[in-house]
Amino acid sequence: MTLVIKKLNERTLRELKAEAARRGLTLAQVFEEAVNTWLNQNREAYAITETDRNNDFYESNIAELEAQHRGKYILVAHGRLVGVYENLDQAGEAINAITPKTAQAILTKVGEDVKEFGEWLGGSLER
Amino acid sequence: MAGRIFRAIDCYPHEPTSNQPRLEIMLYNVADETWPHLNVLAPVDTGFSGAVMLSEQDYQFFMLGEFPKRFWKAYRTMTGPLQTRVARAFVKTGESEALEETQVETPAFGPGKLLVGRAILRKHRLLIDGSTACTCLMEQAASNRD
Numbered sequence: 080m081t082l083v084i085k086k087l088n089e090r091t092l093r094e095l096k097a098e099a100a101r102r103g104l105t106l107a108q109v110f111e112e113a114v115n116t117w118l119n120q121n122r123e124a125y126a127i128t129e130t131d132r133n134n135d136f137y138e139s140n141i142a143e144l145e146a147q148h149r150g151k152y153i154l155v156a157h158g159r160l161v162g163v164y165e166n167l168d169q170a171g172e173a174i175n176a177i178t179p180k181t182a183q184a185i186l187t188k189v190g191e192d193v194k195e196f197g198e199w200l201g202g203s204l205e206r
Numbered sequence: 207m208a209g210r211i212f213r214a215i216d217c218y219p220h221e222p223t224s225n226q227p228r229l230e231i232m233l234y235n236v237a238d239e240t241w242p243h244l245n246v247l248a249p250v251d252t253g254f255s256g257a258v259m260l261s262e263q264d265y266q267f268f269m270l271g272e273f274p275k276r277f278w279k280a281y282r283t284m285t286g287p288l289q290t291r292v293a294r295a296f297v298k299t300g301e302s303e304a305l306e307e308t309q310v311e312t313p314a315f316g317p318g319k320l321l322v323g324r325a326i327l328r329k330h331r332l333l334i335d336g337s338t339a340c341t342c343l344m345e346q347a348a349s350n351r352d
Contacts, residue, residue: 175237199253
């Protein structure tokens with residue numbers, strides 16, 4: 080598709096064209112790559128923050144959660160407990176209803192999820 | 207165990223350059239959204255004991271159902287220990303309509319890659335046919351001892 084950008088800084092455009100020429104890419108390819116990098120950076124920064132907030136909540140309240148909700152699914156998003164559910168279907172509906180939308184949430188079955196250990200030997204590791 | 211006869215249900219071509227066996231999977235996150243890569247042919251890795259490994263970027267789609275950090279997995283690898291982030295997901299394999307709960311993972315640090323491991327393979331009968339460079343999902347047809 081065609082995109083017209085007005086009021087773009089001339090120097091920025093010159094540097095963009097020079098970089099494209101150096102790498103043998105079209106201006107469209109360089110623009111797309113730059114946009115993707117920017118989008119991914121924003122997503123990751125948000126996700127890391129959200130992951131940390133949710134885990135902080137979980138770790139701070141783990142004793143209470145295990146005492147009150149053992150065997151049930153709990154959903155943590157935006158750094159707080161969203162709800163407690165009997166099954167994954169209910170939890171899935173609750174995830175869809177979270178506002179504002181979130182990129183990361185913790186969904187765990189209290190007292191039943193455990194840390195697992197595994198092996199990943201050879202095969203695809205080096206390819 | 208011996209003497210059983212199997213019939214191929216679905217067959218998938220191996221990866222053309224590496225000849226790595228592949229299996230068709232469809233993944234869904236806990237919000238019942240379909241992973242945008244429909245019917246992807248995922249490389250099979252019998253050395254990986256987990257279910258589905260993903261690239262970091264693909265994993266983001268499943269982060270709505272992530273396990274707490276304390277339950278992230280630890281792997282023994284040939285180059286030392288590796289920690290992975292883990293999320294709940296659902297998987298369909300081949301033409302099957304059955305949706306099974308599974309786990310998807312990506313390395314906590316560094317890039318991951320798409321793989322299907324033994325936690326998926328142990329639920330299926332698989333024929334890795336090197337001579338025709340395809341991997342088939344099988345079902346038991348009969349027994350020649352019946």
